Amino acid sequence: MSPADTANGASSIVLRINGEEMVVRAALHDTLLTVVRDQLQQTAAKRGCNQGVCGACTVEIDGRTARACLTLAHACVGAEIRTLEGVQDEPAVAALQDAFTAEQAFQCGFCTPGMLMSARSLLEHNRCPDESQIRTALSGNLCRCTGYVKIVAAVRSAADALRQEEAAS
Amino acid sequence: MSEKLHERTRAAPKESDTVGKSAAPLEAAEKLSGRAQYIADLYRPGMLYGAIAQSTYANARIRGYDLTAARALKGVRAIVTGDDLDDAHRMGAFIKDEPAFAKGKVRYVGEIVAAVAADTEEIARAAARLIRVDYEPLDAVLDPVDALRPGSALVHDDASSYAKVFDAGTQGNVCSRTSFREGDVERAWADCDLVVEGEFQTQAQAHLSIEPCGALAEIDAAGRVTLWSANQSVFRVQASVCESLGLPMTRLRCQTPRIGAGFGNKMEAHVQPVTVLLAIKARRPVKLILSREEDFETVRCRHPFRIRMKTGVRKDGTLLARETELLLDGGAYGDDSPGVLGYALLMSCGPYRIPNVHAHGQVVYTNKLRSGAFRGFGVPQVTFASEQQLDEIAGRLGIDRVALRRRNMMVEGDPWFGGQRVQSNGLAQCLDIVERESGMGDAQRGAGAGTQPGRRRGFGVALTAHISGLLSSSAIVRVLEDGSVLLNTGAVDIGQGSNTVLTQICAQALKLPIEQVAIASPDTDGSPYNWGTTASRVTYVTGRCVTQAAAEVEKKLKEHGSEMLECGPDDLELLPGGKVAIKGVPQKAVSFAEISGRAHWAAGGPIIGTNAWVFDQKTFDPKRSTVLGLPFPQIGVFSFGATAVEVEVDEVTGRVQVLGGWSACDLGYAINPAMATGQIEGAFVQGMGYALIEEMVWDGARLANPSLMDYKIPTMAEFPGTLRAYLVESEEPSGPFGAKSVGEIGINAVAAAIANAVADATGARLCRLPMTAERVLDAVAPAT
Numbered sequence: 001m002s003p004a005d006t007a008n009g010a011s012s013i014v015l016r017i018n019g020e021e022m023v024v025r026a027a028l029h030d031t032l033l034t035v036v037r038d039q040l041q042q043t044a045a046k047r048g049c050n051q052g053v054c055g056a057c058t059v060e061i062d063g064r065t066a067r068a069c070l071t072l073a074h075a076c077v078g079a080e081i082r083t084l085e086g087v088q089d090e091p092a093v094a095a096l097q098d099a100f101t102a103e104q105a106f107q108c109g110f111c112t113p114g115m116l117m118s119a120r121s122l123l124e125h126n127r128c129p130d131e132s133q134i135r136t137a138l139s140g141n142l143c144r145c146t147g148y149v150k151i152v153a154a155v156r157s158a159a160d161a162l163r164q165e166e167a168a169s
Numbered sequence: 170m171s172e173k174l175h176e177r178t179r180a181a182p183k184e185s186d187t188v189g190k191s192a193a194p195l196e197a198a199e200k201l202s203g204r205a206q207y208i209a210d211l212y213r214p215g216m217l218y219g220a221i222a223q224s225t226y227a228n229a230r231i232r233g234y235d236l237t238a239a240r241a242l243k244g245v246r247a248i249v250t251g252d253d254l255d256d257a258h259r260m261g262a263f264i265k266d267e268p269a270f271a272k273g274k275v276r277y278v279g280e281i282v283a284a285v286a287a288d289t290e291e292i293a294r295a296a297a298r299l300i301r302v303d304y305e306p307l308d309a310v311l312d313p314v315d316a317l318r319p320g321s322a323l324v325h326d327d328a329s330s331y332a333k334v335f336d337a338g339t340q341g342n343v344c345s346r347t348s349f350r351e352g353d354v355e356r357a358w359a360d361c362d363l364v365v366e367g368e369f370q371t372q373a374q375a376h377l378s379i380e381p382c383g384a385l386a387e388i389d390a391a392g393r394v395t396l397w398s399a400n401q402s403v404f405r406v407q408a409s410v411c412e413s414l415g416l417p418m419t420r421l422r423c424q425t426p427r428i429g430a431g432f433g434n435k436m437e438a439h440v441q442p443v444t445v446l447l448a449i450k451a452r453r454p455v456k457l458i459l460s461r462e463e464d465f466e467t468v469r470c471r472h473p474f475r476i477r478m479k480t481g482v483r484k485d486g487t488l489l490a491r492e493t494e495l496l497l498d499g500g501a502y503g504d505d506s507p508g509v510l511g512y513a514l515l516m517s518c519g520p521y522r523i524p525n526v527h528a529h530g531q532v533v534y535t536n537k538l539r540s541g542a543f544r545g546f547g548v549p550q551v552t553f554a555s556e557q558q559l560d561e562i563a564g565r566l567g568i569d570r571v572a573l574r575r576r577n578m579m580v581e582g583d584p585w586f587g588g589q590r591v592q593s594n595g596l597a598q599c600l601d602i603v604e605r606e607s608g609m610g611d612a613q614r615g616a617g618a619g620t621q622p623g624r625r626r627g628f629g630v631a632l633t634a635h636i637s638g639l640l641s642s643s644a645i646v647r648v649l650e651d652g653s654v655l656l657n658t659g660a661v662d663i664g665q666g667s668n669t670v671l672t673q674i675c676a677q678a679l680k681l682p683i684e685q686v687a688i689a690s691p692d693t694d695g696s697p698y699n700w701g702t703t704a705s706r707v708t709y710v711t712g713r714c715v716t717q718a719a720a721e722v723e724k725k726l727k728e729h730g731s732e733m734l735e736c737g738p739d740d741l742e743l744l745p746g747g748k749v750a751i752k753g754v755p756q757k758a759v760s761f762a763e764i765s766g767r768a769h770w771a772a773g774g775p776i777i778g779t780n781a782w783v784f785d786q787k788t789f790d791p792k793r794s795t796v797l798g799l800p801f802p803q804i805g806v807f808s809f810g811a812t813a814v815e816v817e818v819d820e821v822t823g824r825v826q827v828l829g830g831w832s833a834c835d836l837g838y839a840i841n842p843a844m845a846t847g848q849i850e851g852a853f854v855q856g857m858g859y860a861l862i863e864e865m866v867w868d869g870a871r872l873a874n875p876s877l878m879d880y881k882i883p884t885m886a887e888f889p890g891t892l893r894a895y896l897v898e899s900e901e902p903s904g905p906f907g908a909k910s911v912g913e914i915g916i917n918a919v920a921a922a923i924a925n926a927v928a929d930a931t932g933a934r935l936c937r938l939p940m941t942a943e944r945v946l947d948a949v950a951p952a953t
Contacts, residue, residue, distance in 0.1 A: 038289075043210035044202075046207070046429070047458075051877065054877055085203055096201075101197040104194060104666075104847055106201070107194075107847060108378070109205050110207060110429030136886065145664055146850060147851040148883075152885070
């Protein structure tokens, strides 16, 4: 830690990220996004606008999606935080990853971690979303490359695959 | 899946083929797991964070800097200002008019004037805010028309003295001027039965790659710098940084992380020069990532155009003459502006035969953000004017608008404006497809009442073309010891998928499975030269180099094979899976691994194939055209496209909703059909934003909406209910497996088609972009 860090009022806090307790130093105004990226170097969550519009920093806090760039790190003490790094083994995420690959639902990939976190949340609540539900659920995640067509198709096909998987088991 | 939207005019690919199939992007696993590393995701030992200080004036002389307060902040390690720059060093693709960052003078609000490297980003930003610059404010010029008036304030004191790569005619506030003539346009007006004339205006659009621009520079003990950055060409970055800092190119190595998209904004330099200077001064690695606001304010935007267009036609609908006059707001620096002007003029007739043409214009310096390359490179602007005039002509002559286009559009073998022959042309098929699929000709579905009272529906169509080509590329294909292959081209994959496409091309050429071909990451130390991922050129130009380099490898493999199998090399063929065999006798074969082992250990040395190429067909034939100020003499082969849209206009609010979009592109051949449709869909939605909502607005000299709160792009809630991409394959003889390009063309005709649809629905013609609800309402129901 640099001397300047204590000068700006940073203190140690414990955050529970992807099931692990992590000790980080954060000033009162440091966001969860800054801490996760610059201190823990978990960089799946991206900084696209830093004001909660683009959705590239979407993470999950206590079961709900949130903008890491608008969330203060200190406010997350005691919360269960999940980033894309920590949900890889979930069936819904695996189904989304397969479908995003098959449909080519990403290009540059910068918005993709946030898009996957939002899509994962949708599928957790709704295993059979129609097009308009998909569009609404993901309308807070901006993509400048794909024109969205293939993303909608991928989320739909991931939902189909998940339902089939669940019916079979 | 997108495959079904693929109108294949060629035979379907064979089982063993790798091209013509929607191979998954090579980066799928890393991008979908969050492990892909973009510039902001890189960290180096001992790394500092950089931040910029920006100009608060549009035009001012810099008298000096007060760095006392900034230096006093704990954790500040280096500060650079214009005093660290040498006046002699300037960069610019066409005109060397731009310092690494402001030196002596600032020329727009938001320009980088100084930068700080510190232990944390927070300290760097705090220190940057403490830098005091002593300015002597000067009159600013903010409007291109004002800039041309005699006695107007000058953006550059002596622009004519700058070094240039072509006859730009730079003088006063004129950055460049270009004029093309063919036939005799003045005489032709007299032969026309109808002449239409109009003025059109287009706006500045932000590229808005979701990844903001940034760079990371590191200096070694000997003073050599390695630079990673958000870029579209490691080689352009190297050239720009070295030019602007006066560094020999041997002292700078440029590499690339993954790129969070570039639509032209990452082609020329942004923060790379200032970041390199910080790293040199701090003697530590420095990472500098722009905030979204800084990215809006300091990088570049799409050119605002003012367009005067005049088109003459016979009463049977035959186009006879066109004059186009363009005035481009270039902003404070030349950047790619001269190229955009030249290209827009070359494309100003659209894909139509017009025998008498005068196309001319100017780029003007103003005290605003520089304009630069943006997907379409000037064509969306001229197409907005041109395709609206065609609809106007069709209406006034009582000719069907599609028929008017069919009558005049180019076919295979026609010369483009300037004289270059078009060898492959699938335009007619593109138009057929969008007309049929949109149902625009269907009387039941034509213009009329909307889904609710107070709404009107209408269709619009627009045609376009684009080049693929421009400047040089090269490729190295090397056979590894185990018989697999390493491909190295230096072409940066900016997210569009060129790594995958080039790998497919290489695998196909050597009949290998994709998994047997690795692609090297671009690196100015190790890659052969590639001008860049721009101008829709990578598949066509670099792909062609790959096929040629692979052909050299094939020749060498066969030379070895002929000695190993004791036959002539011409008696040999490649078999799928990495084998060289006697033609028709597949059991008489040697594997690439056996050959490569022999080459490495016993005969000839490692097998390497190389190729270097620059598109060399002249754009202008001096026997038919007069040309003044041509920024590039050869530009490439032509791709074609047709876009149809259906819109609904709310006559109460003026809101335009795009109900459907149908976009067909003749891309020669689809190496990867899903990637190609992805380009078309993405371009359509970006074009929709351009047409309807996106506009960078200046409040005086200051950009008023540099944030995603105030500058909106289409979201998933707004893209059309129907959006279909169609691939037409005309097979370009000079392209790899017949391929041309598809990266930009999909945006070109979108705004024009939407404007035509709005006119179809309401009778009101909008000549200004974007077609916001307010402007549409004013046009539909003019205030009394």
